[in-house]
Amino acid sequence: MSKPTSAQIPSARTNTEVVQHPEATASERAAIKEKQVIRGVVKSDEDHSPLPGVNVYLKGSMEHTFTDADGRFEFPRKLKEGDVLIFNFIGLEPQERVIQRLTDPLEVSMPPAYLALMGAVAVDQTYKAKPSGVRRLWEAIKAIF
Numbered sequence: 001m002s003k004p005t006s007a008q009i010p011s012a013r014t015n016t017e018v019v020q021h022p023e024a025t026a027s028e029r030a031a032i033k034e035k036q037v038i039r040g041v042v043k044s045d046e047d048h049s050p051l052p053g054v055n056v057y058l059k060g061s062m063e064h065t066f067t068d069a070d071g072r073f074e075f076p077r078k079l080k081e082g083d084v085l086i087f088n089f090i091g092l093e094p095q096e097r098v099i100q101r102l103t104d105p106l107e108v109s110m111p112p113a114y115l116a117l118m119g120a121v122a123v124d125q126t127y128k129a130k131p132s133g134v135r136r137l138w139e140a141i142k143a144i145f
Contacts, residue, residue: 036078036079036080036102036103037074037075037077037078037079038074038075038079038085038099038102038106039072039074040072040073040105040106040107040108041067041070041071041072041073041105041106041107041108042054042056042067042071042073042087042089042108042109042110043071043107043108043109043110044092044109044110045092045110045111045112046111046112050067050069050070050071050072051067051071051089051092051110052067052068052069052070052071053066053067053089054067054073054088054089054110055086055087055088055089056073056075056086056087057085057086058075058077058079058084058086059083059084059086059096063075063077079099079102080099080102081099081100081101081102082098083099084096084098085097085099085106087108087110089110091112091113092110092111092112092113093110093111093113095109
């Protein structure tokens, strides 16, 4: 009733090879220095606590990352001087930072966003939404029975 089993076949070993590249030229070193990975930390402006979950966008593109639980981030691609990062979080003012020196980690403080209410606030009765067309039809059919 049981099927016979066979031993596993050992996997083939892969050979790794270390390749030495010649020393980079001055122009290659300048190109590498020109683009670097940007790291930083985002904090609240009020109590200087780290902000987790802040959206960090590269202006003019769809590339982005988020801050971790300690408010730290590392942008997923290498940036160059002059690129603009946008920091966005609900309830806080969006911040923009122009990348100037690539070696320094960014420190961003985000102040609270103050919103102005436009119009009057009614508190004398509760709000009840008007039923949609399908809902009105259902209520009409239900009222028959």
